[in-house]
Amino acid sequence: MTAPDFPGPVLVMGAGSIGCYLGGALAAAGASVTFVGRPRVLDVLAAHGLLLTDLDGARREVAASALRLATAVPPRQRPSLVLLCVKSGATADAAAELGASLPAGTLVVSMQNGVANAATAAAAAPGLRVLPGMVPYNVAELGPGRFHRGTAGVLAAQDDPALRPWAEAFSRAGLPLELHADMRPVQWGKLLLNLNNPVNALSGLPLRDELLDAGYRRCLAALIAEALDVLQRAGIEPVLAAIKPRLLPPLLRLPTPLFRLAAARMLKIDPQARSSMADDLAQRRPTEIDALCGAVVDLAREHGLRAPRNERIAALVRAAAKGAPAGRLTSAELRAALDV
Numbered sequence: 001m002t003a004p005d006f007p008g009p010v011l012v013m014g015a016g017s018i019g020c021y022l023g024g025a026l027a028a029a030g031a032s033v034t035f036v037g038r039p040r041v042l043d044v045l046a047a048h049g050l051l052l053t054d055l056d057g058a059r060r061e062v063a064a065s066a067l068r069l070a071t072a073v074p075p076r077q078r079p080s081l082v083l084l085c086v087k088s089g090a091t092a093d094a095a096a097e098l099g100a101s102l103p104a105g106t107l108v109v110s111m112q113n114g115v116a117n118a119a120t121a122a123a124a125a126p127g128l129r130v131l132p133g134m135v136p137y138n139v140a141e142l143g144p145g146r147f148h149r150g151t152a153g154v155l156a157a158q159d160d161p162a163l164r165p166w167a168e169a170f171s172r173a174g175l176p177l178e179l180h181a182d183m184r185p186v187q188w189g190k191l192l193l194n195l196n197n198p199v200n201a202l203s204g205l206p207l208r209d210e211l212l213d214a215g216y217r218r219c220l221a222a223l224i225a226e227a228l229d230v231l232q233r234a235g236i237e238p239v240l241a242a243i244k245p246r247l248l249p250p251l252l253r254l255p256t257p258l259f260r261l262a263a264a265r266m267l268k269i270d271p272q273a274r275s276s277m278a279d280d281l282a283q284r285r286p287t288e289i290d291a292l293c294g295a296v297v298d299l300a301r302e303h304g305l306r307a308p309r310n311e312r313i314a315a316l317v318r319a320a321a322k323g324a325p326a327g328r329l330t331s332a333e334l335r336a337a338l339d340v
Contacts, residue, residue, distance in 0.1 A: 009079045013108075016037070016086070024147065034077065081109065085111050099124065109131050114187075114288065118158075136154060136193075137153040151273060185236065192224050196211075198292070198313045200216075202317065208273065216331045221253050229305075293307075
């Protein structure tokens with residue numbers, strides 16, 4: 001049964017790193033959570049349970065016997081909240097399954113990368129109440145059933161009367177959640193930071209080591225600067241919690257000793273943390289490059305522009321996903337490829 005502190009049962013659609021971390025934290029706090037995922041993931045959870053850790057030293061466990069696991073939305077499921085956590089490429093199919101299985105009006109929050117997944121889900125399941133959300137931090141799978149939050153941040157979602165009771169419940173579960181009247185600037189702000197995902201994936205390095213390499217930082221600065229120019233033309237003002245977006249490129253271009261001092265908060269990353277795209281490349285899974293750099297490229301085209309550096313790094317990631325020999329690039333090689 002769900003603890004009284006929670007408005008009702010939760011369904012996690014997509015038991016990957018983010019889904020397991022968010023759903024696991026809610027389950028550890030007493031919520032009734034059902035995880036829908038692939039058999040290879042669910043078999044691991046059924047054998048090992050969930051162990052959640054973070055860079056602040058917190059540790060939460062959910063025994064395997066206490067987990068509710070399913071490979072599809074269970075019949076007669078009536079969740080009060082669905083957390084949509086599948087990869088971007090699976091959004092339409094996952095939403096269609098939810099729409100065919102759940103009552104009209106069921107609350108769904110897209111906790112996915114990119115800026116278009118909530119709209120994609122709403123189009124695929126028009127009977128559901130789909131809201132955009134945002135996960136600001138990195139979660140890595142460090143072992144069977146062990147998920148580790150390696151960076152800081154606060155969850156965000158579209159403000160909605162149906163979601164407001166959940167904001168308090170999430171906070172009690174150690175998942176602070178801020179509600180915003182307009183999520184688009186927040187999503188684009190997160191996407192700017194996520195432009196580091198392909199840089200990190202192609203570097204083959206942990207996030208902190210990659211960010212301490214001046215060459216990789218210059219590549220990231222160029223990608224962000226290009227995206228900011230596109231956003232300006234589109235009339236979109238991205239929002240970040242800790243820094244004005246226009247200050248990101250000059251910050252990233254600082255010499256490393258100065259960057260260490262100026263970006264101490266950004267560098268508060270566990271040594272083992274990597275981007276989800278790096279994990280996808282390592283395991284030959286589809287990446288979310290089209291939802292990240294691809295979104296910049298698409299927005300540029302809508303406004304008669306090009307985003308050639310985002311185009312180029314997207315092509316490099318696609319090639320690496322197919323097993324291209326040059327899948328891992330030094331910072332000098334990546335700078336040359338992006339003409340930075």
